[in-house]
Amino acid sequence: MTKTAAIIGGGVIGGGWAARFLLNGWDVRVFDPDPEAERKIGEVLANARRSYPGLFDQGVPAEGTLTFHDAMSDAVEGAAWIQESVPERLEIKQKVYQTLQAACDPNAVIGSSTSGFKPSELQSCATRPEQIVVCHPFNPVYLLPLVEVVGTDKNPPDFMDHVAAIIESIAMHPLRVRKEIDAHIADRFLEAVWREALWLVKDGIASTEEIDNAIRYGFGIRWAQMGLFETYRVAGGEAGMKHFMAQFGPALKWPWTKLMDVPDFTDELVDLIAGQSDEQSGMHSIRDLERIRDNNLVAMMRALKAQDWGAGALLNKAERAKTEPALDGLVETVRRVVPLDWTDYNGHMNEARYLQAFGDATDRFMEIIGCDADYIATGGSYFTAETHIRHVDEVHAGDEIHIDTYLAVGEGKKMQLFHQMYAGGRLLATGEHFLIHVSLQSRKPSEPAAAILEKLGAIRATHAALPMPDGQGRAVGKK
């Protein structure tokens, strides 16, 4: 059954939550008195649609339905999740909870996107404090997986588990903060760095651009994959974390930061920073910067996905389970969305990515006939000897593609596959692949296991009755 999320407050953060739920198949109801809310959420959703579904290598669920509501009570009634992202003023948030708790399901989750307030503060005037919990996400919410989840003694443990399970079900990571504290975890770091950065600009040590470069050319890329402690563990080497701490601990007492003090937010400081920022990034509109950021995040997250590490390992964990394919006709071996990092600057899928998709189709077909990870661990596998690709039509980032596979030969050491790639009913390309079963020890041809030959025989018998696909068995440039 389709679940419903209510989004209370539809700015960049609320819009990001709306997109995250919609693209994971939830229906979403938005309440926001801003007359621009529909346009603003539409813009966030457009960014999300072009970037998020392609993060995954399996298909994605059908998008839910988005509606806008004039009354908060309409939006929250019957919703399983209510996400509050109104301005950071405690009295506004408390008022919102009082209003919506008059209409919402007592079993619903009320998550707050607050950056700084503690859950006990949010719960203090509520009718049912037990259903209110901090769920603090990071912008862009449709791409970054982190959600800081903070509760109090009033939230039952079962409820907290339920919250975490829903967050995981929308491909996010619930980081359960052990005790409530102002600004949770990540924002404390952001705040510390922001404060230090303001000093550096104010004192003329570095410009905003130089500070950004100091981050993104160095520790920023380190932190993106290992964070702080694991990075230092590696730096400490075989001597271990104790050695590292003994070596660098004393530096804490050195005069390395100005953080004992807070710079005054004078007009002069604001002008200095805004001016430097214009010089650094003013050649790009905010819309352009959003797209550049999303392209970069998708490319890096998918790079980490291939390494099965960090935010990329989370994506792998969130992949939909593979469904058993029907074997009474052509075999569907791939169904996915074209990701942003597979395309050129015009948004067309790159040549080599056609082969990547066909390679995925071959891998999936191998799994289906029993040549899976367990079998490969016993020392046998198929190697591709030859490939013939014909390009028929173009496809863009964000489009769903699927591949139907025809088994032309499947006997002895030989397997010949003919893949047809479609976007809907439109043929995009064909891939003909000749594979040989090999021993992984000798790297020489060898007979596959009997169970594999049996499955190949059954599929081949079915496919022999089908018409031979057009283009199969041809040389390049020949009809």
Add this chain to the structure above:
Amino acid sequence: MTKTAAIIGGGVIGGGWAARFLLNGWDVRVFDPDPEAERKIGEVLANARRSYPGLFDQGVPAEGTLTFHDAMSDAVEGAAWIQESVPERLEIKQKVYQTLQAACDPNAVIGSSTSGFKPSELQSCATRPEQIVVCHPFNPVYLLPLVEVVGTDKNPPDFMDHVAAIIESIAMHPLRVRKEIDAHIADRFLEAVWREALWLVKDGIASTEEIDNAIRYGFGIRWAQMGLFETYRVAGGEAGMKHFMAQFGPALKWPWTKLMDVPDFTDELVDLIAGQSDEQSGMHSIRDLERIRDNNLVAMMRALKAQDWGAGALLNKAERAKTEPALDGLVETVRRVVPLDWTDYNGHMNEARYLQAFGDATDRFMEIIGCDADYIATGGSYFTAETHIRHVDEVHAGDEIHIDTYLAVGEGKKMQLFHQMYAGGRLLATGEHFLIHVSLQSRKPSEPAAAILEKLGAIRATHAALPMPDGQGRAVGKK
């Protein structure tokens, strides 16, 4: 002429500098009294060789020669660059400069890897202060491009430009810090975050693993590509940086950080953190973690390279200039090292990457015949219609490959290329590609410009006299 760098102190940082210089074609002389120095530098160099050369899509220079020296004077004599990476104690560093300045070229650069000392402190007892400058790199030095360059009034402006030019020539980014300050720029941020993280662990708010996840699932990936200010500029939206600052400025006064205070480095705190770190990462050896880190960094940096952004844009800027190919035989269209992100977990190049390399070869051939970016901007280009790949042999990450291209057809709208990929003299694969010249407006076949047809004709006349490559014109699985 080959340049020489002297590395004084050969730990992780000194070893990283040695690898960076060697892999950019410099000869490197190491002085380090540690009897283990040769082994330690060998390990860093092995990591660098497997990860660094493949960052680039053009070939890399031949590696320089590495030698070890018992006397500091031998190591530094005649060196153009001397990099000091001895322990962080001012009196040791000052002693080193006095010793080496007795033997080194007065025009050499003496760079210090110091994390915290100001250049005026380093220069204070030196014979020639004007040649000493802070050049603070980030681990792993062979991958991360950032070098914080800090000088004083004693360093002539010409000298500082010379320092920056050498750093750029080894594919690093010289961040020129405008005024000297303790810990330069990046380490002030690291210090602020480290201090806050220690409090969070000590107070039981989060474990080391939870803190790392708070970084790498959220702002860490953001910072890796845009840093702090540009990220906030995007978050601020169309209202701009001033609006952002007005909104978030006041939070600086809220009790969001503990940074007014420094936690005591008790045995209890050290044990707590070392124990949590073991639990988080103890299943991997430090060697494994280094390789995982390098795989991740290469994959993310190359992902950013494809987007031409951040650390990836630096890589593009550092690519070697393309050389004009000889056209009196087969045309060399690719020469590069197989990068880490092109390989599977066994280190073999993935199937789809063969086509990526062949696609690069086709792009380069198009440039050579005049179908370059300028021509494409006029509305004409070649599209690949068909591809036939034959896999002959395997290749590993870190191996150099090259592609020789044979023009089988080049007349009218048609172009047929036959690429042969080699590692040294070993044939790895062939790629036969049938392309059609198209109008980019109509996406339909069209005649290329006369200048292109003329170049194709000349190359075809040369190639017609060559033997037809084996395997050209065949269908999949046919002899």
